[in-house]
Amino acid sequence: MxxxxxxxxxxxxxxxxxxxxxxxxxxxxxxxxxxxxxxxxxxxxxxxxxxxxxxxxxxxxxxxxxxxxxxxxxxxxxxxxxxxxxxxxxxxxxxxxxxxxxxxxxxxxxxxxxxxxxxxxxxxxxxxxxxxxxxxxxxxxxxxxxxxxxxxxxxxxxxxxxxxxxxxxxxxxxxxxxxxxxxxxxxxxxxxxxxxxxxxxxxxxxxxxxxxxxxxxxxxxxxxxxxxAPASASIAHFLGVSNIMECTEITAADGQTAARIAASDLTIHATQPPAQAALSPKVCIRAEDLQVTAAPTGSVNSWPGTVRVAGFQGNDVRYAVELEAGPELDVLGGLKRGEQHNVGDRVWVTVNAREVQILPAEVFA
Ligand SMILES: Nc1ncnc2c1ncn2[C@@H]1O[C@H](COP(=O)(O)OP(=O)(O)OP(=O)(O)O)[C@@H](O)[C@H]1O
Ligand SMILES: [Mg+2]
The missing domain is CATH 3.40.50.300 (P-loop containing nucleotide triphosphate hydrolases)
Structure with a gap:
């Protein structure tokens, strides 16, 4: 019916x-x-x-x-x-x-x-x-x-x-x-x-x-x-996306979008065109899309930081990594990748620009 x-x-x-x-x-x-x-x-x-x-x-x-x-x-x-x-x-x-x-x-x-x-x-x-x-x-x-x-x-x-x-x-x-x-x-x-x-x-x-x-x-x-494809940062948040950061400036260069993160020295690159991020845009990244490694990966989005928390969860480890550029990121590291990191370790956090979403804060402003 x-x-x-x-x-x-x-x-x-x-x-x-x-x-x-x-x-x-x-x-x-x-x-x-x-x-x-x-x-x-x-x-x-x-x-x-x-x-x-x-x-x-x-x-x-x-x-x-x-x-x-x-x-x-x-x-x-x-x-x-x-x-x-x-x-x-x-x-x-x-x-x-x-x-x-x-x-x-x-x-x-x-x-x-x-x-x-x-x-x-x-x-x-x-x-x-x-x-x-x-x-x-x-x-x-x-x-x-x-x-x-x-x-x-x-x-x-x-x-x-x-x-x-x-x-x-x-x-x-x-x-x-x-x-x-x-x-x-x-x-x-x-x-x-x-x-x-x-x-x-x-x-x-x-x-x-x-x-x-x-x-x-x-x-x-x-x-x-x-x-x-959540339509807003607040929907992304509700659906469990844990890394949500305010941006101050969004620029386009070489077919990529660069977002400056508020109150930090961090710039995050996305493949998504900047036009989609209209009102008070926020950068959204899922914990499982981030990767922690002991050395830099050479990606445009690879930042050094220090492991603050490493919580073993069975299949994976949940890390809180404080980046040297400012923000702390929530990262889900698969144990199958073979690398495990401990509290206090200096590490690199990497995300593919394709996995970075720049979304308006709300659907209805
Ligand atoms: N009889 C009522 N008189 C006044 N306000 C009401 C009444 N029933 C519900 N509300 C209000 O309407 C809104 C929607 O309520 P509703 O029960 O539909 O929410 P819900 O999405 O089912 O929430 P929950 O997940 O907590 O069950 C709430 O803010 C609630 O306080
Ligand atoms: Mg109800």
């Missing part, structure tokens, strides 16, 4: 939680709303589900206008066929797993045989068919989360919306359920809106990510695109 959101605005009193949001979600698409706390993810979802009345705009689900402020249309949640799974899954502890999942179907007064079939189907889908008769309070966190999911799936919603459904779980379980969720979504061809503030979760689950900041979509695209 397609969802179309047009010029959506939501105000709580004088505070604007969602501002002029436009979003088209394709049939069978997994769209992830990603953004930091308070950016408007849950509000957007509640508007789609009909749990919140937007101030203005239009929402269309499967060619049916479910909300239109101008025409005074506002369908109640139960007329929208939208399934929701929340962060705090309210699994009823005094019921069995099967009773939990059957609850809403019973309220709809479906025939017992159909209820049984659908409950079994939903529990099989989430891998809990063996647990149907177990008391819900005797489940692990991950299993309870799956009961909550089965309870939504059993209603056969045309759209499934999940609001941080994995955030109560430990990291390993989260990783696994993330993959299982994606499998179920693809298998059922479900149109899915998924809310998270976790970029890894977003990358793993999304066909497309809508990145929200302050109630507005600031970037939209496939996970890979978002990772490789």
């Amino acid at each position: 397609k969802i179309s959101i047009q010029n959506l605005q939501l105000k709580y009193g004088s505070f604007t939680a969602i501002e002029n949001l436009n979003l088209d979600i394709e049939d069978g698409e997994a769209l992830v709303l990603l953004g930091q706390s308070g950016c408007g993810k849950t509000s957007t979802m509640r508007c789609i589900a009909g749990l919140e009345e937007p101030t203005s705009g239009r929402i269309i689900i499967d060619d049916i206008v479910v909300f239109d402020s101008e025409k005074g249309i506002n369908l109640p949640p139960n007329k929208r066929n939208v399934g929701m799974v929340f962060q705090s899954y309210a699994v009823w502890p005094h019921m069995t797993v099967a009773q939990n999942v059957a609850y809403s179907l019973k309220r709809k007064k479906l025939a017992t045989k159909e209820i049984d079939e659908r409950v079994t189907e939903a529990l099989t889908l989430v891998g809990l068919d063996q647990f149907a008769e177990r008391g819900a309070s005797l489940l692990s966190g991950g299993q309870m989360q799956r009961v909550a999911l089965a309870r939504s799936l059993v209603m056969r919603p045309s759209v499934l919306m999940l609001d941080e459904p994995l955030s109560n779980l430990d990291a390993r379980l989260r990783d696994r359920l993330r993959v299982e969720l994606r499998e179920i979504q693809l298998k059922l061809g479900l149109t899915c809106v998924y809310v998270t503030h976790d970029q890894h979760e977003a990358f793993a689950l999304a066909d497309r990510i809508a990145l929200l900041q302050g109630g507005r979509i600031v970037q939209m695209g496939a996970p890979r695109h978002m990772y490789e």
Whole structure:
């Protein structure tokens, strides 16, 4: 089922939680709303589900206008066929797993045989068919989360919306359920809106990510695109780019762009044309794109410095290197490269000019 959101605005009193949001979600698409706390993810979802009345705009689900402020249309949640799974899954502890999942179907007064079939189907889908008769309070966190999911799936919603459904779980379980969720979504061809503030979760689950900041979509695209080409330094920061430096001057020479870093003697070269970096530009470099060596590499971007911190992380070592030209850089050194450096060592930090991004500070100035 397609969802179309047009010029959506939501105000709580004088505070604007969602501002002029436009979003088209394709049939069978997994769209992830990603953004930091308070950016408007849950509000957007509640508007789609009909749990919140937007101030203005239009929402269309499967060619049916479910909300239109101008025409005074506002369908109640139960007329929208939208399934929701929340962060705090309210699994009823005094019921069995099967009773939990059957609850809403019973309220709809479906025939017992159909209820049984659908409950079994939903529990099989989430891998809990063996647990149907177990008391819900005797489940692990991950299993309870799956009961909550089965309870939504059993209603056969045309759209499934999940609001941080994995955030109560430990990291390993989260990783696994993330993959299982994606499998179920693809298998059922479900149109899915998924809310998270976790970029890894977003990358793993999304066909497309809508990145929200302050109630507005600031970037939209496939996970890979978002990772490789963040639209602003603040998006890069949110996505985990750790080296972000203000520039004072940007010049073009020999097909390269040279950026002078504020409050330092450092100049960083990029292959990107200078025109792309309009307002208060910042240089952004991922820790994994930097390399630490004992000797200079001959690259235009190779600077001497001293290792301040070397944190062993298993696969790699995280270095903080204070450059002689001023700034301290966060570097992820792969151990496979064979070199390891210790605190106090004099080293060179190198980055390929292609990996240097010069970005505006914000999408909306
Ligand atoms: N009922 C309300 N009255 C007033 N302000 C509200 C209300 N609900 C939410 N807000 C505000 O609207 C903004 C967006 O809230 P929302 O719950 O959509 O954020 P979120 O992106 O889901 O954040 P989180 O990741 O913390 O869940 C926040 O600044 C919040 O304080
Ligand atoms: Mg929220």
